Amino acid sequence: LEPLWLVGHTFAENTVGRLMERPPAVFATGASVGSVIEALREIVKQRMVTYVFVIEPAGRLVGVVAFRELVFADPNQTLDQIMLREPFSLRPQQPFVDAMREVVKRHYPVYPVCDDAGHLLGVVKGQTLFEQQAFEISAQAGSMVGVEKEERLATxxxxxxxxxxxxxxxxxxxxxxxxxxxxxxxxxxxxxxxxxxxxxxxxxxxxxxxxxxxxxxxxxxxxxxxxxxxxxxxxxxxxxxxxxxxxxxxxxxxxxxxxxxxxxxxxxxxxxxxxxxxxxxxxxxxxxxxxxxxxxxxxxxxxxxxxxxxxxxxxxxxxxxxxxxxxxxxxxxx
Amino acid sequence: LEPLWLVGHTFAENTVGRLMERPPAVFATGASVGSVIEALREIVKQRMVTYVFVIEPAGRLVGVVAFRELVFADPNQTLDQIMLREPFSLRPQQPFVDAMREVVKRHYPVYPVCDDAGHLLGVVKGQTLFEQQAFEISAQAGSMVGVEKEERLATxxxxxxxxxxxxxxxxxxxxxxxxxxxxxxxxxxxxxxxxxxxxxxxxxxxxxxxxxxxxxxxxxxxxxxxxxxxxxxxxxxxxxxxxxxxxxxxxxxxxxxxxxxxxxxxxxxxxxxxxxxxxxxxxxxxxxxxxxxxxxxxxxxxxxxxxxxxxxxxxxxxxxxxxxxxxxxxxxxx
CATH class of the missing domain: 1.10.357.20 (SLC41 divalent cation transporters, integral membrane domain)
Structure with a gap:
């Protein structure tokens, strides 16, 4: 069921690809709510799950399900019946700054990352982008007088x-x-x-x-x-x-x-x-x-x-x- | 059931109190999971719900329940059996900058705001704090040469x-x-x-x-x-x-x-x-x-x-x- 995880694949510095992690919960469109909940019961013991990502057999991301939807769903419903379709996603080759500008109004805890064909490659935590944003903006005053963004007090x-x-x-x-x-x-x-x-x-x-x-x-x-x-x-x-x-x-x-x-x-x-x-x-x-x-x-x-x-x-x-x-x-x- | 909402109450400028909103879902410790889910089914049609806040009769915040917990709970369990106890909260009189420093590692979508006695007063969206943070840090280079934080291009x-x-x-x-x-x-x-x-x-x-x-x-x-x-x-x-x-x-x-x-x-x-x-x-x-x-x-x-x-x-x-x-x-x- 699992698509090709490109986590660890080499992406250019300062791009979203560098911040990607492996998504903890990915299911097929036809999976029933009841079976997904049972599977999640084990997964959440190991990893923090925020969203369930729903993919087609070929690995294309087609929907997202939050626990909110699972609560109100009937156990016999399938994921494609309750999922949010065409979810917002980032591209791995996007520079941080672009990604930050796109997500500032959304402020989700986790963002899916897909390639141009829509295949799910990984996830990026909102907090990671947030820290990166604070890091970038706080570099501005120094950048104006010739201090590199990477310089920290401990350098x-x-x-x-x-x-x-x-x-x-x-x-x-x-x-x-x-x-x-x-x-x-x-x-x-x-x-x-x-x-x-x-x-x-x-x-x-x-x-x-x-x-x-x-x-x-x-x-x-x-x-x-x-x-x-x-x-x-x-x-x-x-x-x-x-x-x-x-x-x-x-x-x-x-x-x-x-x-x-x-x-x-x-x-x-x-x-x-x-x-x-x-x-x-x-x-x-x-x-x-x-x-x-x-x-x-x-x-x-x-x-x-x-x-x-x-x-x-x-x-x-x-x-x-x-x-x-x-x-x-x-x-x-x- | 609702405690004293101090939303709209006058708090000093640049404090958390100014950013507070009314929490959409507040329940008593003894409420059953089943009844809460039924109540939420109506509430989510009107407002965006992220967490359920659990209070004692006197209004003190004692726990938080995410939809994740509701999914795995038995309908007959009560909220105090599944809630996260002693949740992190902000104080209304806290300056933004202090609050931002505390939440940067948490990055929750919503934070409860309580008075010193622990009474739930309201909630602040993570996004609101995030935007405020970007606003504050981006003011630094100007501040150094005598530009006020409030000045924008449209001023x-x-x-x-x-x-x-x-x-x-x-x-x-x-x-x-x-x-x-x-x-x-x-x-x-x-x-x-x-x-x-x-x-x-x-x-x-x-x-x-x-x-x-x-x-x-x-x-x-x-x-x-x-x-x-x-x-x-x-x-x-x-x-x-x-x-x-x-x-x-x-x-x-x-x-x-x-x-x-x-x-x-x-x-x-x-x-x-x-x-x-x-x-x-x-x-x-x-x-x-x-x-x-x-x-x-x-x-x-x-x-x-x-x-x-x-x-x-x-x-x-x-x-x-x-x-x-x-x-x-x-x-x-x-």
Missing amino acids: PWSRSFRFRHPWLLINLLTVFLAAAVVGFFESTINQLVVLATFLPVLAGQCGNLGAQSLAVTLRGMTLGELRGMSKLRLVGKEAWLGLLNGLVTGVVAGVGMYFASRGQTVADPVWLGAVTTAAMALCCALSGIAGATIPIVMRRMGADPATASGIFLSTITDISSMGVFLGLAALLLA | PWSRSFRFRHPWLLINLLTVFLAAAVVGFFESTINQLVVLATFLPVLAGQCGNLGAQSLAVTLRGMTLGELRGMSKLRLVGKEAWLGLLNGLVTGVVAGVGMYFASRGQTVADPVWLGAVTTAAMALCCALSGIAGATIPIVMRRMGADPATASGIFLSTITDISSMGVFLGLAALLLA
């Missing part, structure tokens, strides 16, 4: 080093780009060194603002909110929020610049303050756009939208904020 | 602005601190303006490294790995990883500084390169320590370990990296 330091170091080298490349922008304006800073003082203000503020937009967008993807939503409207909202937030904090920074640059004679402190405010507003808007756009573009390119997104973002926010600020200041001083 | 911009703006103002304060550090070394930068060029390298690299340590620690807390683990060893591991990563990237940055500062005469380019390497190694170690320590300290203070942790972290990494780098350079130039 040995040498392995953590190998996991994290490549991304830190890539990050180093990107911060050198930012440094090159600042280097390009060395003569401007030489004329007015207080400009250097304001670089962390611009970079730090745009960086945090962009990180807000990025996190909100990624979360929307995780919770499935982005489907059927206008991407343009989302990016527009983040741009508008960036502009507003940049204006308010830019005014504060501009006033700071006014007071910080009063002593010098190369440029009007009022104009320097205005340049600071303008740079902040403009670059915060850009950072909002970048934060919302990066994960959308990454996913469209077939990549994980979270991976290294924080590194890409800070590259953009650093270069644009310090570049625009020093560029405007250079124009003023010219 | 109107005015509300998003009110949510995010206060944290951006706090962030502005912290970046002004970093600016003050740079300002303190204005005369040093005035002597050697290439130092300003390397500020984004130090700040950007330490920032990303600290964010890795922070994310790994927060994730460990979320997955419950931190319990029973030595906090000191965890911080030590992150410090060591920071030092190693900082040494490697610091050598690259040091070589960069050597070439960038060859034209000037105020300080030996070799020494400037060495200072850059030393500052990077030291500050990356500090950033690793800060990343691991911030969430631990925040939780010990009773706060959410993720909230604004990214803002606190970047304050520390910005100030320490730029301060140490410019401080060492100032000593060299003195």
